[in-house]
Amino acid sequence: MTYFITQFINGLQIGAIYALIALGYTMVYGIIKLINFAHGDLMMVGAYIAFFALSNWGLPIYLAAAVSMVGTAILGVVIDRIAYKPLRDASRLSALITAIAVSLLLQNACMLLFSSSPRRFPTVTANLPTISIGNSTVNVIVFISIALAIALMIILNLFVNKTRIGKAMLAVSEDMRAAQLMGINVDFIVSLTFAIGSALAAFAAVLYLFSYPQIEPYMGAMPGIKAFIAAVLGGIGIIPGAMVGGFLLGIIESMAKAYIPSAFSQVTDAVVFLVLILVLLIKPSGLMGKPEKVKV
Amino acid sequence: MNMKQAFKKVMAVSMAAAFAVISLAACSKSSSSSSDEIVIGGLAPLTGSVSLYGKATTNGAQLAFKEINAAGGINGKQIKYVVLDEKGDAQEAITAYNRLRDQEKMVALLGDVTSTPSLAVAQRAVQDNIPMLTPTSTDAQVTLTGDNVFRICFIDPDQGTTMAKYASEKLGAKTAAIISNASDTYSVGLTKAFTEEAEALGLTITASETYGKDDKDFKSQLTKIQQTNPDVLYCPDYYETDILILSQAKEVGLNIPILGGDGWDGILNVTEEGNPQEADGVYFTNHFSESDTSEKVQNFIAAYKEEYDEDPVSFSALGYDAAYMLAEAIKNANSTDSDAITSALQSISYEGVTGSISFDENGDPIKPILIIKVDGGEYTVADKMEIER
Numbered sequence: 223m224t225y226f227i228t229q230f231i232n233g234l235q236i237g238a239i240y241a242l243i244a245l246g247y248t249m250v251y252g253i254i255k256l257i258n259f260a261h262g263d264l265m266m267v268g269a270y271i272a273f274f275a276l277s278n279w280g281l282p283i284y285l286a287a288a289v290s291m292v293g294t295a296i297l298g299v300v301i302d303r304i305a306y307k308p309l310r311d312a313s314r315l316s317a318l319i320t321a322i323a324v325s326l327l328l329q330n331a332c333m334l335l336f337s338s339s340p341r342r343f344p345t346v347t348a349n350l351p352t353i354s355i356g357n358s359t360v361n362v363i364v365f366i367s368i369a370l371a372i373a374l375m376i377i378l379n380l381f382v383n384k385t386r387i388g389k390a391m392l393a394v395s396e397d398m399r400a401a402q403l404m405g406i407n408v409d410f411i412v413s414l415t416f417a418i419g420s421a422l423a424a425f426a427a428v429l430y431l432f433s434y435p436q437i438e439p440y441m442g443a444m445p446g447i448k449a450f451i452a453a454v455l456g457g458i459g460i461i462p463g464a465m466v467g468g469f470l471l472g473i474i475e476s477m478a479k480a481y482i483p484s485a486f487s488q489v490t491d492a493v494v495f496l497v498l499i500l501v502l503l504i505k506p507s508g509l510m511g512k513p514e515k516v517k518v
Numbered sequence: 519m520n521m522k523q524a525f526k527k528v529m530a531v532s533m534a535a536a537f538a539v540i541s542l543a544a545c546s547k548s549s550s551s552s553s554d555e556i557v558i559g560g561l562a563p564l565t566g567s568v569s570l571y572g573k574a575t576t577n578g579a580q581l582a583f584k585e586i587n588a589a590g591g592i593n594g595k596q597i598k599y600v601v602l603d604e605k606g607d608a609q610e611a612i613t614a615y616n617r618l619r620d621q622e623k624m625v626a627l628l629g630d631v632t633s634t635p636s637l638a639v640a641q642r643a644v645q646d647n648i649p650m651l652t653p654t655s656t657d658a659q660v661t662l663t664g665d666n667v668f669r670i671c672f673i674d675p676d677q678g679t680t681m682a683k684y685a686s687e688k689l690g691a692k693t694a695a696i697i698s699n700a701s702d703t704y705s706v707g708l709t710k711a712f713t714e715e716a717e718a719l720g721l722t723i724t725a726s727e728t729y730g731k732d733d734k735d736f737k738s739q740l741t742k743i744q745q746t747n748p749d750v751l752y753c754p755d756y757y758e759t760d761i762l763i764l765s766q767a768k769e770v771g772l773n774i775p776i777l778g779g780d781g782w783d784g785i786l787n788v789t790e791e792g793n794p795q796e797a798d799g800v801y802f803t804n805h806f807s808e809s810d811t812s813e814k815v816q817n818f819i820a821a822y823k824e825e826y827d828e829d830p831v832s833f834s835a836l837g838y839d840a841a842y843m844l845a846e847a848i849k850n851a852n853s854t855d856s857d858a859i860t861s862a863l864q865s866i867s868y869e870g871v872t873g874s875i876s877f878d879e880n881g882d883p884i885k886p887i888l889i890i891k892v893d894g895g896e897y898t899v900a901d902k903m904e905i906e907r
Contacts, residue, residue, distance in 0.1 A: 225741070225742075225745050228741050228770075229738055229741055229742075232737045232738050232741060233738075235737075236735055277791075337565065337569075338565055338566050338567065338569070338605075339565075339566075339567065339569055339570070340567060340758050340788075342761070342788055342789075342790060342791075344790060344791065345765070345790050345793075352769075352771065354771075357744070357745070357747075357771075358741055358744055358745070358770055358771055359769075359770060359771030360769075360770070361769045430734075433735070433737070433766070433769070434734040434735060434762060434766075435762070435765065435790075436734065436758070436761070436762055438567065440732070441734070443732070444732045444733075444734075475738075476737075476738045479738035479739055479742070480738050480741070480742055491730045491733075
């Protein structure tokens, strides 16, 4: 039982990271119907910014995280303005291909700037206590990570549902043209969405580095893909869906690693992708999604 | 996301095609090597996640060739050592190999550095009958590709069996767990040999977990291993991944000796700044140690430090030995003919900085193996074991 609990906590931790990244995917998709494939790479840029803020400028970890969130948010907005905005009225496929190009651009730019050799993120867990669960131990940082992620999600939910700007965001995702006619500044809302999504990705990067302290230009690819699956699992475009999907995927992944016998342990990664296939086959709109009405 | 991967492949292929065109264009302009030079081709990952190995190996080889050239070269001819970067990738390695063969007209190949690209290149080298000496590829298959493929380092099974023997006989382990990279031939090879030898010696393997190429999260596997309460953990991978496993093992409360292969060499370069003791309690099999007091080794270390202003690692020593052995073979053959170099290598016996080396019928070295222990943030020699093959 304690084994199950430990593995469940492991799953929650990685799930919280997936959820934060998935939120960026889902919010952007909700507003402009674009799957921003560069989103995982924004997380990678966030990791580099946090790294430099921490090691080169000597900032404390919470300030480094803040600098990283602001920097990545600005980058997200700039990318939208330069790469996606001109294609707002073009076909969705063109925008998707542009997103892939942006992803490659970010990866290769970072490889050029920082070399492809991985860097070690300083350990922040060294002086933190560990908690024993049965005969396993869990570092307090795991609980801190999960708590921070959940806190951020609650704030986001309050922001979207309670504030005027948040409601404007929902309105734009409902019907962009109608929202515009109602006097909502759609361009501002889109930029804001990119900024929030990117900042969340940067925050996810910092949480990621707490436990997996290595930074390299391709580090965003795998978490990006898995977070995308989490967004689809929860129902892409739906904010609570991304949160549920992220946690669920993290737990599924952790349980697969924990309970699939050693002899078959190579297949654990496939389980995550199997989830994507099953969702697309059984309920393409995702767990929390409503089937889309076809307008004639 | 599959689209993304497919797209990356398409990009990679088209980039490769573009480079091929560029190098063909460059081909016509490049001067063929003059007859008073002997061209030795080199392949190494100079960028990418295993670049530390590539740089160390080529530094060692470069130092050796510099010394040989300064001493008059081979039978009066100077050596021209041309190294191309293959980024640790098999596809890139083939492209670079083709360029060394067609453009540089190499007489012998020193490389590749890691096993996967070496396997790819070895097949080409056998087809083209170019003598190939890899300093550091430990996968057993590499030299089995053909008679003209040799290596300086011991092979993957040697590392696995020796470490299993050491764990059982010297560390007194009764049980062992394994965590390995299922998508890497090096990691799989060591795991297989370790498992077989451990079971033959009566050790119980409590868990044998695997992970994939890009994984950074090993906590589920390590928690699972921790539940089985093993005496030691065998973890054969390269240092960039090893450091992550090391720190996560501590996080889940798995405080047992961690054993590995020569991929751990370099671990002290990636430990946290100011905390090299992080890797204490790690044992790994290796080729060379700085704490060896023999004159040959100390001379090499001094020369290397003077040239590069840093300490040599095993890879530098293997690169250095490989360069000397190739030069010696070409000198003994008194010719740059492929078959003559190959047969000279087959009968060579060379006293190098990584021990006295000769080749068995497969082209694998006969030499001792070192057990290195990380202690107090430094590599120390724990033992020297004879290879039983």
